[in-house]
Each structure stands twice: as structure tokens, then as C-alpha cells.
Amino acid sequence: MKIPRLTLAALAAATTLALAVPAPAEKPEAPKIGTSAPDFTLPPAAGGAPVALKDLLAKSKAVVVIFDATKCPYAIGYKGRVADMGKEYAGKGVTFVTINSNKTEPAAEVAEDAKKNGFAFPVLKDEGNKVADLYAAQKTPEIYVLDPKGTLLYRGRIDETHEDPKNVKSPDLRNALDAILSGKPVPAAETKAFGCSIKRV
Amino acid sequence: MNPSRTPARARRAVSALLAALSLAALVGVETPAFAEPVKHLKPEDYQSRIVAGRKGRVLLVNFWATWCEPCREEMPHLVAAAKKFPSRDLAVVLVSLDSQKTGPTQVPKFLKEKKVSFVSWLAKTRDPQDFIDTVDPTWDGSLPYTLVYGRDGKIATRLPGLQTEASFTEAIRKATGAR
Numbered sequence: 001m002k003i004p005r006l007t008l009a010a011l012a013a014a015t016t017l018a019l020a021v022p023a024p025a026e027k028p029e030a031p032k033i034g035t036s037a038p039d040f041t042l043p044p045a046a047g048g049a050p051v052a053l054k055d056l057l058a059k060s061k062a063v064v065v066i067f068d069a070t071k072c073p074y075a076i077g078y079k080g081r082v083a084d085m086g087k088e089y090a091g092k093g094v095t096f097v098t099i100n101s102n103k104t105e106p107a108a109e110v111a112e113d114a115k116k117n118g119f120a121f122p123v124l125k126d127e128g129n130k131v132a133d134l135y136a137a138q139k140t141p142e143i144y145v146l147d148p149k150g151t152l153l154y155r156g157r158i159d160e161t162h163e164d165p166k167n168v169k170s171p172d173l174r175n176a177l178d179a180i181l182s183g184k185p186v187p188a189a190e191t192k193a194f195g196c197s198i199k200r201v
Numbered sequence: 202m203n204p205s206r207t208p209a210r211a212r213r214a215v216s217a218l219l220a221a222l223s224l225a226a227l228v229g230v231e232t233p234a235f236a237e238p239v240k241h242l243k244p245e246d247y248q249s250r251i252v253a254g255r256k257g258r259v260l261l262v263n264f265w266a267t268w269c270e271p272c273r274e275e276m277p278h279l280v281a282a283a284k285k286f287p288s289r290d291l292a293v294v295l296v297s298l299d300s301q302k303t304g305p306t307q308v309p310k311f312l313k314e315k316k317v318s319f320v321s322w323l324a325k326t327r328d329p330q331d332f333i334d335t336v337d338p339t340w341d342g343s344l345p346y347t348l349v350y351g352r353d354g355k356i357a358t359r360l361p362g363l364q365t366e367a368s369f370t371e372a373i374r375k376a377t378g379a380r
């Protein structure tokens with residue numbers, strides 16, 4: 001079959017154009033409940049040896065990954081709760097870890113904020129929001145709970161209000177952790193995190 | 202007070218004020234909506250009070266909060282885009298997800314500062330997830346979030362995240378059928 005010269009020229013032009021325009025980077029899909037959460041290794045905001053998720057998993061009954069912020073009023077409202085729960089659940093074999101992926105909040109500020117709020121667990125800095133991208137995390141605070149194999153068991157919010165903790169009626173993270181520790185299914189494995197958007201590069 | 206005893210200076214001031222008000226009425230100056238206090242909106246009233254209030258127009262609902270940086274950033278773009286369409290074609294409503302504690306003061310303050318005159322509501326819910334799921338179950342809760350409803354009251358376009366004047370304009374244009 002003879003292909004007209006004009007058609008060939010148009011095809012060649014289209015191919016050149018297609019090669020010249022880079023395909024948009026694929027947005028990673030959020031890990032689904034019951035699937036393996038992405039591994040990561042990040043430096044602590046205060047400096048020191050990098051912390052690997054797999055090492056935290058190896059010594060824990062569950063790991064709570066919290067995407068956090070220093071300036072977000074919503075995240076600030078939860079600081080006390082996060083500090084208290086981190087201490088309380090450490091005694092039950094659960095490791096809390098916060099990750100700051102905001103380009104607007106440098107490591108030194110994150111370390112200072114963690115110290116001020118009494119965070120007694122790893123506080124990591126995610127330069128370039130690479131881990132936030134892997135988890136498709138969008139907000140602060142946004143929570144991911146993993147079992148020792150790294151399987152995602154809960155994703156979402158801490159509870160329904162960042163204001164007075166005495167008014168909490170739906171302690172979703174606490175419910176998830178208590179269920180996991182007692183070997184029961186998580187009652188609400190997915191809730192909608194609500195808060196500030198992660199400031200990406 | 203007896204008007205005949207009013208000092209001349211006060212009488213002149215009152216006359217000037219009345220003249221200014223008359224002139225304002227003649228040229229169609231409106232009292233800005235941002236002077237109004239924020240209205241409270243329960244999730245169960247969203248359809249009846251917001252969507253049904255469009256009266257055959259395209260309706261753009263912008264969900265935002267004063268603590269949300271990208272929400273504050275996109276507000277001037279929304280104002281600029283809305284100006285391109287007559288009010289017979291487009292209604293714009295803001296729904297803030299600020300808390301009940303800070304919203305009643307922070308929302309009108311921000312809108313006044315930025316000279317934003319859209320009708321503004323404050324979500325009245327103790328659980329934001331209830332509100333989010335009632336408005337649009339596909340919304341993941343991120344702010345800002347914008348819904349554009351067609352004249353038929355159905356969602357025509359969802360605009361998650363930070364928008365520009367161009368993206369707002371395009372979505373409204375599509376829904377209104379304007380060229």
C-alpha cells in the first residue's frame with residue numbers, strides 16, 4: 001500500500017512533537033488499606049543518623065506515621081494530643097514518627113517545634129516532599145498506621161476536632177490503635193484527614 | 202432637637218451627607234455584602250440553602266478557610282474571574298470551614314480586608330467529615346475545593362486545590378455555555 005508523502009510527513013512531525021514533549025510524571029497512587037506502605041529513610045530534623053521505616057517496624061507492634069507541620073493551625077491544635085499519645089502508646093509497643101514535608105518549614109524550625117511540644121519520638125524532615133509523594137499525603141496532620149510487616153491498616157485523621165480534646169467524640173486513631181493491639185479489625189480504617197495542604201516543591 | 206436651633210455647620214454636614222447618599226443611589230452604589238456577618242450553614246441545609254438558591258444560574262461554591270494559605274492565595278483570582286460574568290448568569294458563594302470558635306470573627310475580617318463581596322457562609326458542624334461527605338462524597342477534604350454547578354443544579358466541574366483566574370474562568374465559561 002502506498003502511503004501519501006504528506007501523511008508520512010505529518011506522522012513524522014507528530015512523532016517528533018510527541019518525543020519533544022515529556023509525558024507528565026505519574027502521580028503515585030495513595031497506598032490502599034491492606035497493602036504494603038512505601039518504605040522510606042529520612043534524616044531527623046534535629047540531625048543525626050537517618051531513620052529507616054523498616055527499623056521502626058522491626059521493633060514495633062505498629063508504627064504511626066504522621067505528616068505534620070509547624071505553622072498550620074490545624075496541626076498545632078493536635079500537638080499536645082500527638083505528644084501524649086506518642087508517650088502513652090510507646091508503652092504498648094507502638095512507635096510514633098512525624099514527617100515534615102513542607103518546603104516552607106526548615107529542619108531547624110521543625111526540630112525546635114518538636115522540642116517545644118515534647119515529642120519523644122523520631123521527628124523527620126522530608127526535603128523535596130519525596131515521602132509525602134510516595135504516600136500521596138496531602139494534608140497536615142495526616143495519619144498512616146502500619147503493622148510490623150508494613151501493611152497499611154489505617155489512614156486519615158487523629159479525630160474530628162483540632163480544638164479542645166475534651167470534646168472529641170470520634171477518636172479514630174486511638175480506636176484504630178486499640179483494635180490493632182487487641183488483634184481486632186480496625187473499625188473505621190479510612191477517615192478523611194482535614195487540615196492544611198502540604199507545601200510542596 | 203429643634204431643627205431651627207441646629208448650628209449652621211451641622212445643618213451643612215447633614216445636607217452634604219444626604220446629597221452624597223442620593224448620588225450614591227443614582228449611580229447604583231451598593232452596600233457591600235462583606236459588611237454582613239457570616240451566616241451559619243449546617244450540612245443538612247447545603248442543598249436547600251446553597252444549591253437551590255442559584256435560581257437558574259450557574260453556581261460556583263468555593264470551600265475555604267482563613268487558615269488555609271492556598272485558599273487565601275486564590276481568592277483574588279476567583280474575584281477576578283467572577284467579574285467577567287453577569288450576575289444573571291453566575292452566582293458565587295463562599296463556604297468557610299473555619300471553626301465555630303474563630304470563624305465568626307476571622308471570616309468577615311478577612312473578606313473585609315480583601316474587599317471580597319461574595320455571600321459567605323460558615324460550615325456549622327462539629328465533624329468536618331460530615332460536612333465534606335454531605336457536599337460531595339468524592340471530595341477528600343483538601344482545601345481549597347470548588348464546585349461549579351450547572352443551571353440544572355448538577356455538579357458540572359470539580360476544582361480541587363489552588364486555582365488560577367484562568368481555571369476558574371474556564372470552568373464557569375463551560376458551565377454557562379458562554380464563548
